Amino acid sequence: MEYDAGRVTVRTADSDSVVRYLLNNTGAHDLEVVANNVEEAFVALTADEPGTEARHAFEGDRS
Numbered sequence: 490m491e492y493d494a495g496r497v498t499v500r501t502a503d504s505d506s507v508v509r510y511l512l513n514n515t516g517a518h519d520l521e522v523v524a525n526n527v528e529e530a531f532v533a534l535t536a537d538e539p540g541t542e543a544r545h546a547f548e549g550d551r552s
């Protein structure tokens with residue numbers, strides 16, 4: 490979960506449950522649900538450690 494200037498970003502495999510919880514149990518409003526794109530999926534799958542980005546895959550570092 491990330492917080493930036495009043496905006497909260499939640500990454501989850503079950504967005505329906507998160508949205509349902511937020512709408513029924515909090516004062517959340519103006520929700521936006523966005524699916525990951527192919528590039529984000531690739532970065533997640535090729536990251537060196539869970540939760541980190543594998544930027545080197547796009548910058549040409551083949552180490």
